[in-house]
Amino acid sequence: MRLSARTLATKLRPKETRMKLEDCCYDGSKTFKLSDYPTSAKADKKRKAEYTELTAANTALMAELQEKLYADGREGVVIMLQAMDAAGKDSTIKHVMSGVNPQGCSVYSFKTPSKEELAHDYLWRAIKNLPQRGSIAIFNRSYYEDVLVVRVKNLRATYDMPKRCLEGPEDAFFDMRYRQIRNFEEYLYENGYRLLKVFLNIGLEEQKKRFLARIDEPAKNWKFSAGDLDERALWPQYMDAFEQCIAKTSTEHAPWYVIPADQKWFARWLVSEAVVKVLQDCDPQFPTLSEEELAAMAACRERLVNWPSE
Ligand code: AMP
Numbered sequence: 001m002r003l004s005a006r007t008l009a010t011k012l013r014p015k016e017t018r019m020k021l022e023d024c025c026y027d028g029s030k031t032f033k034l035s036d037y038p039t040s041a042k043a044d045k046k047r048k049a050e051y052t053e054l055t056a057a058n059t060a061l062m063a064e065l066q067e068k069l070y071a072d073g074r075e076g077v078v079i080m081l082q083a084m085d086a087a088g089k090d091s092t093i094k095h096v097m098s099g100v101n102p103q104g105c106s107v108y109s110f111k112t113p114s115k116e117e118l119a120h121d122y123l124w125r126a127i128k129n130l131p132q133r134g135s136i137a138i139f140n141r142s143y144y145e146d147v148l149v150v151r152v153k154n155l156r157a158t159y160d161m162p163k164r165c166l167e168g169p170e171d172a173f174f175d176m177r178y179r180q181i182r183n184f185e186e187y188l189y190e191n192g193y194r195l196l197k198v199f200l201n202i203g204l205e206e207q208k209k210r211f212l213a214r215i216d217e218p219a220k221n222w223k224f225s226a227g228d229l230d231e232r233a234l235w236p237q238y239m240d241a242f243e244q245c246i247a248k249t250s251t252e253h254a255p256w257y258v259i260p261a262d263q264k265w266f267a268r269w270l271v272s273e274a275v276v277k278v279l280q281d282c283d284p285q286f287p288t289l290s291e292e293e294l295a296a297m298a299a300c301r302e303r304l305v306n307w308p309s310e
C-alpha cells in the first residue's frame with residue numbers, strides 16, 4: 001500500500017533530536033540575544049541519512065499542501081531567506097522546494113538595487129513581487145537588506161531623499177525602519193498573507209571552509225567573488241545588525257526562525273519543517289461544490305457516459 005505524504009511524514013518523525021523547530025523560533029515575546037542561538041545543532045553525523053529522508057517526506061507533504069493552497073486561493077505565502085554569504089540560501093531553495101509545483105511558486109532574488117528601484121521606497125520591489133493568493137513566493141534576501149547591508153555600510157548617506165527622511169542618529173533611523181517593517185508585515189497578514197522569515201545562522205569558521213571549497217573546487221569557482229571577503233571582514237557589524245533586526249521585527253504572526261546552518265542537512269530539515277508548518281497554518285482546503293454545481297456536474301457525467309461512440 002502506498003502511504004500518503006502526510007502519513008509518511010508523521011511516521012518518520014525523528015525519535016529524538018537535539019533541536020526542534022520551536023527552539024529556533026523567536027516571536028518577540030522575550031528579549032533576543034543572537035548568541036543564545038547556536039550556528040550548529042551538533043546533530044550526530046550518523047543520522048544524516050535519516051534526516052535527509054525526513055526532509056524528502058516533508059517535501060512530498062509540501063507538494064500536497066501547495067496543491068490545496070492553489071486550489072483554495074485564499075492565502076499567499078512569502079518565504080524569506082536571509083543569511084551571510086555561503087550559508088546555503090540557494091541550496092536550501094534547490095533542495096527544500098524541489099517538490100513544489102513551479103506553477104504557483106516564484107523565486108525572486110534581491111540584488112543591489114537598480115537606479116529605478118532606488119528611485120522608489122524600499123518596500124516597492126517586495127510589493128511588486130508578492131505572490132497572488134494561493135501562490136508561494138520565495139525571496140532570496142528581501143527588504144531586510146535595507147536594515148542589514150544598508151546599516152552596516154551606512155548606505156543611507158548615499159540616498160537621494162529629503163533631509164527630513166535622513167536626518168537623526170543611526171539608531172533612530174533604523175528604529176523607524178523596523179517599525180515600518182512591522183507595520184508592513186501586519187498589513188500583509190491582515191490581507192491574506194503569511195510570512196516565513198528564515199535566518200540561516202552560519203558560523204565564521206564554517207563560512208571559511210565553504211569559501212575555501214569555492215576557491216579550491218573548479219565546479220564551485222563561479223560561486224565565489226572577492227567581494228565576499230569584504231563582507232566577511234564586517235562580520236561583527238553584520239551580527240549586530242541581524243541581532244537588532246530580529247529583536248525588533250519578530251511578532252506573533254511574523255516570527256523569525258534562527259536556523260543553525262553549519263550542518264546543511266540538518267538546516268534543510270529544519271527549514272522543511274518550517275515550510276510545512278506555515279502551509280499547515282494556512283489550513284488550505286479543496287473548494288467544495290454547491291448542490292447546484294454538483295447537480296450540473298452529474299448532468300455532465302451523464303452526457304459523457306452516453307456520448308455516442310465513433
Ligand atoms: P548575492 O545574493 O550574492 O547575489 O548578492 C546580492 C548583493 O546585493 C548582496 O551583497 C546584498 O547585500 C546586496 N543587496 C541586496 N539588497 C540590497 C539593498 N537594498 N541595498 C544594498 N545592497 C543590497
Ligand code: MG
Nearest residue numbers: 085086225228
Ligand atoms: Mg554574494
